[in-house]
Amino acid sequence: MQLEDDKRKELYRKMVTVRLLEKRVEQLVTAARIPCSGHFGLGQEAVGVGICGPLRYSDYIFGTHRGFAEYIGKGLTPREILSEYYGKATSLSRGRLGQHLLKPEIGIMPLPSSLGSEFGMAVGTALSTKLRGSDQVTVNLFGEGTAGQADFGPSLEMASLWQLPLVFVCNNNQYVELAHYRNVVATEDIAPRAGAYGIPYEIVDGNDIALVYGATAEAVSRARQGEGPMFLEFKTYRRCTHYTGDPGGYQPQEEIEIWVQKDPIDRCRATMMAEGMWTEADEQAMLASIADEIEAAVKFAEESPYPDPATIYEHIYA
Amino acid sequence: MQLEDDKRKELYRKMVTVRLLEKRVEQLVTAARIPCSGHFGLGQEAVGVGICGPLRYSDYIFGTHRGFAEYIGKGLTPREILSEYYGKATSLSRGRLGQHLLKPEIGIMPLPSSLGSEFGMAVGTALSTKLRGSDQVTVNLFGEGTAGQADFGPSLEMASLWQLPLVFVCNNNQYVELAHYRNVVATEDIAPRAGAYGIPYEIVDGNDIALVYGATAEAVSRARQGEGPMFLEFKTYRRCTHYTGDPGGYQPQEEIEIWVQKDPIDRCRATMMAEGMWTEADEQAMLASIADEIEAAVKFAEESPYPDPATIYEHIYA
Amino acid sequence: MNRRITFIQAVREAFQEEMRRDERVFVMGQDVQAGIFATTSKLVDEFGPARVINTPICESASVGAAVGAAMTGLRPVVQIMFGDFNYLAMEMTANQAGQWHYISDGALKVPMVIETPSGARGGAGYGHSQSLEAAFILPPGLKVAVPATPYDAKGLLKSAIRDDNPVLFFEHRRLLPQRGEVPEEEYLIPLGQADIKRVGSDVTLVAVSVTVHKALAAAEKLSQRGIEVEVIDPRTLVPLDKDTIFQSLQKTYHLVVVEEGRKRGGFGAELAAIAVEEWFDYLDAPVQRLGTISAALPYSPVLEAACIPSEEDIVQAVLRSLGQEE
Amino acid sequence: MNRRITFIQAVREAFQEEMRRDERVFVMGQDVQAGIFATTSKLVDEFGPARVINTPICESASVGAAVGAAMTGLRPVVQIMFGDFNYLAMEMTANQAGQWHYISDGALKVPMVIETPSGARGGAGYGHSQSLEAAFILPPGLKVAVPATPYDAKGLLKSAIRDDNPVLFFEHRRLLPQRGEVPEEEYLIPLGQADIKRVGSDVTLVAVSVTVHKALAAAEKLSQRGIEVEVIDPRTLVPLDKDTIFQSLQKTYHLVVVEEGRKRGGFGAELAAIAVEEWFDYLDAPVQRLGTISAALPYSPVLEAACIPSEEDIVQAVLRSLGQEE
Numbered sequence A, B: 001m002q003l004e005d006d007k008r009k010e011l012y013r014k015m016v017t018v019r020l021l022e023k024r025v026e027q028l029v030t031a032a033r034i035p036c037s038g039h040f041g042l043g044q045e046a047v048g049v050g051i052c053g054p055l056r057y058s059d060y061i062f063g064t065h066r067g068f069a070e071y072i073g074k075g076l077t078p079r080e081i082l083s084e085y086y087g088k089a090t091s092l093s094r095g096r097l098g099q100h101l102l103k104p105e106i107g108i109m110p111l112p113s114s115l116g117s118e119f120g121m122a123v124g125t126a127l128s129t130k131l132r133g134s135d136q137v138t139v140n141l142f143g144e145g146t147a148g149q150a151d152f153g154p155s156l157e158m159a160s161l162w163q164l165p166l167v168f169v170c171n172n173n174q175y176v177e178l179a180h181y182r183n184v185v186a187t188e189d190i191a192p193r194a195g196a197y198g199i200p201y202e203i204v205d206g207n208d209i210a211l212v213y214g215a216t217a218e219a220v221s222r223a224r225q226g227e228g229p230m231f232l233e234f235k236t237y238r239r240c241t242h243y244t245g246d247p248g249g250y251q252p253q254e255e256i257e258i259w260v261q262k263d264p265i266d267r268c269r270a271t272m273m274a275e276g277m278w279t280e281a282d283e284q285a286m287l288a289s290i291a292d293e294i295e296a297a298v299k300f301a302e303e304s305p306y307p308d309p310a311t312i313y314e315h316i317y318a
Numbered sequence C, D: 001m002n003r004r005i006t007f008i009q010a011v012r013e014a015f016q017e018e019m020r021r022d023e024r025v026f027v028m029g030q031d032v033q034a035g036i037f038a039t040t041s042k043l044v045d046e047f048g049p050a051r052v053i054n055t056p057i058c059e060s061a062s063v064g065a066a067v068g069a070a071m072t073g074l075r076p077v078v079q080i081m082f083g084d085f086n087y088l089a090m091e092m093t094a095n096q097a098g099q100w101h102y103i104s105d106g107a108l109k110v111p112m113v114i115e116t117p118s119g120a121r122g123g124a125g126y127g128h129s130q131s132l133e134a135a136f137i138l139p140p141g142l143k144v145a146v147p148a149t150p151y152d153a154k155g156l157l158k159s160a161i162r163d164d165n166p167v168l169f170f171e172h173r174r175l176l177p178q179r180g181e182v183p184e185e186e187y188l189i190p191l192g193q194a195d196i197k198r199v200g201s202d203v204t205l206v207a208v209s210v211t212v213h214k215a216l217a218a219a220e221k222l223s224q225r226g227i228e229v230e231v232i233d234p235r236t237l238v239p240l241d242k243d244t245i246f247q248s249l250q251k252t253y254h255l256v257v258v259e260e261g262r263k264r265g266g267f268g269a270e271l272a273a274i275a276v277e278e279w280f281d282y283l284d285a286p287v288q289r290l291g292t293i294s295a296a297l298p299y300s301p302v303l304e305a306a307c308i309p310s311e312e313d314i315v316q317a318v319l320r321s322l323g324q325e326e
C-alpha cells in the first residue's frame, strides 16, 4: 500500500521525534535524572514508527524494550513517556511502570520484562478480538534474538491454527545484546520459521519507511479482513550500544558506516525533498517544534512530584 | 542404509515383543494388577523399534510415554519394564519410576512427565558428548503433538547453532490424545519446521521398518561424524485409544482399517517370508519364546515384593 | 438440598451457569472439548468450539493467551491438565498475570481462572501427582482456591470466574469422582471465606483440599477418645480467612495444619508463621505441620502413601499438639 | 587476609579456580562471554567458547540443556540474567533437575548450578527486581545459596559447583559491586552452614542476602540503645543450618527474620514455622517477619523502597520483638 504524503510527513516527524527523544533520554539517564537504564534504537526508527502507520488506536501493539519508535508511533507522547521514565506521580501509572510503557486506551499493550512473554499475550488479544467479533488487529513486535524464546513457536502455531488477526513483526537489527545475532541465532532469516507453520511471510528493508508502512498495511488489512496472520521481518541495524551501561566496541566501525548511509530518516527526508513536499524551512520548523515538545516534557517530568509511598497499598487486587 | 537379514529379524522380534507386551500390560492394568494407566502404540511399533536399530548402548535416547517400542528397541527387557510398572522393589528404581522408564547404562534417558521437557535435556546430552569429545549420538523421539511444546523451537535452534550430534525424531501418529492432530497442529508436516532452523529433514513412511532403520542409520551416522543434527518425521498411525482410560470412538473405523492394511509387523513378516528368510515355523517358535519371556516377567513382577516404605528417605540428595 | 452430585458434575455446572450468564467466559485447554477429566465434557455441544477451545500442547502459551484475552475484556478459564504442569506456565502466571493490574495502577485487569486437576492418587508418578498450590502463595496478585467438596467446588469456581483477578483453582484428582450435596439453586462462595467442616473445642485443625476428608476421619477417631477437633477448611489459601482460624484458636489454643503439598515451604509454613507472629498468646503448644516430605513423589503406591500425610499422621499430630503423643 | 575484592571478582575467581580444577565445569547463558554483569567476563579468553557458551534467549531450554549435560557427567553452570527469569525455567528446575536423582533411586545425578543476579536496586521495574529465592524452598531436591559478601560468594559458589545436586546461586544486584575481604588461598564454604555475622545476646536476627547489611546497620543502631542483636546469615536456605539459629535462640529467646523476597510465602514463613514447631519453649515473644509486600515491585525508586524492608523496619521489628515498640 502507498504511503500518502501526509502520512509520510507524520511518520517522518515521528521518526525524528524518536531520535531526538532517545538522545535526550540518554543524557538524562547518564545524568542520573532518570533512574532506569535506556535502550535505544538509533538507525532503526523506521520499523517501530512505520508499523504503527497503518494501525488504529483500537488495534493492539506489543512493543519492545527498545521501543521509543513504536510507542511514539502508536501515539504516546514524550510527556507521557518521560513522566514514566522519571517515575513521577503524574505518569499514567503514577510511577509504577517505568520503561514498561503501557496505554491500553490507544492499544499499547504490556511490555513484559521477560522477553517473549508477550507472544502468548498477543495470541490472547488476537483471540479475544476474534471471539468478540471485532475487527481489531494485534501487532506483535520483537527482536530477532527474542524469536529464540520458548513461546515463539507456540504462538505461530496458535495464530496459524486459529487464523488469528495477528501480525508478527520481527525487527532484525542484527545484534542481540553484546553479540552479533548469528552468535545465538541459527539462521540468517527468522521469517521462514513462520512459513513452516503455514503463515505467509515477507522480508523487507526496514530502513525504508515506505516499505515498512506498505508491507504492514497489507498484512494488517489481510488480518482485519479475517484472512489470518502474517509474519514480517524487517532488516535493519542497531547503530547504538545495547543500553546505557554498555560501552560497546564489538560492532565493527565499517559495519556501522554502511548503515549510516542507509539511515531511515535521511532517506525519508531526501525522498520528500526530491518529491518537493519538504523544504529546509519545513525541516527547521519541525526540529524546533519537536525540541520544544521534548523540553516541555522534560520540564514537566522534572517538576512533577514523586508518588506518595502510601500509594503502594492501592490496586493490590482488582 | 540397508537392513541386513539378522538385524531385520532382531527388529521384527522386538516389534512383536512390543505388541504382545502392550496387550499383556493392558490386561494387567485393566485387572488393576498394575497401578498406572497404560499408553500403547498399536500399529506404530516400527518407529520406536526401528530408530533404535542403528544405535549403540552408549547412544542416548529420549523416548515417549507411548514408548514400549523404543524401550524394548534400546534393550530394556519385559522383566525390567514390568517390575517398574508394578512398582516393585525388584525394579531398577525400587518402585520409584513407574512408567518413567530409565536405564542410563544403556542410554535410556529420562522420560519427563511433562511432554517436551526432554527437548532441552536432549540438547544437553548432545552438548555434553560434543564437549567430552565422545562420538555418542542423542536421539530425541516425540509425538507430533509434543512438537507444539515451548522448548521445541529453542532445541532446534541450539542443535543447529551448535551443530550438535542430535537426531530429532517426530513420531507422527496422527492423534493427540482424543483428537486428530490437525485439531491442534497447524500444519500437515512437522519436519519443515526444522528446515527453517537450518536442520536437514526427511519425511518417511513410519510403518516400514527398513525405511525407518535406513533413515535413522543415515542421520545417526551423519551426527556421529560431526555433521550436525537431522530431523526425521515418521508417518504412522495409532490404532489404539490414547490410554487405558480412554473408551475411544473418535477414530473413524475406515481410517483404522486403512492402517491395519499397512501394519508394520505384517509387512515385515511378509517381506521376510517372501525373501525366504522366515518360515511359519520360525514364527511359531518366536511367538512361543516371546510369550514365555513375557509370562516369566509377569510372574517375576507379581512375585516380587513391594518396596519398603522406609526407603523413601534414601537418595533425597546426592 | 439433597441432590448428590460428583465434584466433576459440580464443576461442570459452574461452567455451564457462568457461560450462560456471561458470554465473555470461555474455556481453553488440551482436549477440553472431549473433557479429559470430564469437567468440561459436553460444554462444546452447548457453547460451540469458539468458546470451548482445544489448545496445542503448550501450557505457557495457553496461559499467556488467557492473560491477553483477559486483559482485553474476556474471562478465560484455562485448564492445565495436571497441577504439576503449572510450573511450565509459571512465568505467565506469577510474573505476568498477577502483576499487571498493580503496575498498570489499575488500568489493566486480568480476570482469568486456571483450572487444574492435581494431587496424588497412587501410581501416577513423580510429575503427575504433586499438590503445588503453595507455590502460588509467594507470587503477588493471584488467588488460590482449593475446594474439598462438590459444594465448595461449584460455589468457588463461579466466584473465581466472576473475580477480576487471576485465580488458580485446584481440583484434587481423588475428589473428582466423589459425591456431595449441591443445591439446585444458584449460590456463590466468596473467595476468602473459610468453612468450619467440623466444630470442636480442643484443637484447631486446618486442612487443605483432599486432606479435609482425612482430617474429618481423624477427628472422628479422636472424638472417640474424647478429643474434639475443630476442622477448618480455608477453601482459599489466598485470600486467607485468618479471622475464622483465629476465632477457633481463641477457643482451642492448639493449632495443627495439614496439606498434601510438601511441608517445607508449604501453606502450613505461612499459617504457622502467621500464628506465631499474630496469635502468639493463643498458642499453648507448638504448631504441628503435616505435609508431604521434600522429595519427588515415587510411583509405587506403597511409597507414595508413605510420603503424604495419612489419617493416622493427623491423629498423631493432634495428640502431639495436646502433649498426649503415644 | 586483607585483600579486598568485589563480589563480582570473587565470583569470577570461583569460576576460574573450579574451571581450572575440573574440566567438566562449563558456563552457559546469555552473553556470558562478554559477561553481562561481569561475573563471567574474560573466562572465555582462558577457557574458550566451548566452555563459556553464549546461549540463545531461552531460559527454559538453557536450564534444560544444563540438566541433560549434568546427567551425563558434566558440571554446568547456567546463568539466568535476572532472578525473575527463573520462573521461565521453573519446570526444568523444579520438576526435572530436582527430582530425577530421587526417582532414579540414585542412578542419575544432576550436578549443576544456576547463577542468577537478582533483587531490587531502584528503577529496574517489576520483572527485573524480585528476590525469588524462596520459590525454591518448596520444590524438592534443590539447594539454594544466598551469599551476602564476596567471601561467602566465592566459597559457596565453589561448593555449589562441586555439589552433586542442582544449586541455585542468587547474587543480589546491589552486592555485586561491593568489596570485601577474600583470602588469596583457596577455601570452600559448605552448603548448609550459617554464619554469625554479629554476636549478640538479646535478639536473634536472621537475615538473607542483601538484608544482612541492613541488619548489621540496624544492629549498630540498636546497640547504641543497649540492645545487642545477634545477626545470623543462613547463607543457604536449603539446606538450612537450623542448629546455629537454634543455639542463638537458646540465648536470646527472641527471633526476627528479614528477607527482601516477599513476606507472604517467603523464607521467613518457613523459619517462623520451624521455630513455633520445634523451638516453642524458646520463644518469649512473637516471631517478627519482614519481607516485601505482596505486590508487584513498582518502578519508581521511592515506591520500590517503600515495598522492601528497610534498616528502620528492622530496628522497629527488633523493638517489637522485645516489646519496646515506639
Ligand SMILES: Cc1ncc(C[n+]2csc(CCOP(=O)(O)OP(=O)(O)O)c2C)c(N)n1
Pocket (backbone or CB within 6 Å): A064, A065, A066, A113, A114, A115, A116, A142, A143, A144, A145, A146, A147, A173, A174, A175, A176, A177, A238, D030, D057, D059, D081, D085, D088
Ligand atoms: C527472558 C529474558 N531474557 C533475557 C533478557 C535480557 N535482554 C534484554 S534485551 C536482550 C536482547 C534482545 O535481543 P533482540 O530480541 O534481538 O532485541 P534487540 O535488543 O536487538 O532490540 C536480552 C537478552 C530479558 N529481558 N528477558
Ligand SMILES: Cc1ncc(C[n+]2csc(CCOP(=O)(O)OP(=O)(O)O)c2C)c(N)n1
Pocket (backbone or CB within 6 Å): B064, B065, B066, B113, B114, B115, B116, B142, B143, B144, B145, B146, B147, B173, B174, B175, B176, B177, B238, C030, C057, C059, C081, C085, C088
Ligand atoms: C506438558 C504436558 N502437557 C500435557 C500432557 C498430557 N498428555 C499426555 S500424552 C498427550 C498427547 C501427546 O500427543 P503426541 O505428542 O502426538 O504423542 P502421542 O500420544 O500421539 O504418542 C498429552 C497432551 C503431558 N503429559 N505433558
Ligand SMILES: [Mg+2]
Pocket (backbone or CB within 6 Å): A143, A144, A145, A171, A172, A173, A174, A175, A176, A177, A181
Ligand atoms: Mg536484535
Ligand SMILES: [Mg+2]
Pocket (backbone or CB within 6 Å): B143, B144, B145, B171, B172, B173, B174, B175, B176, B177, B181
Ligand atoms: Mg500423536
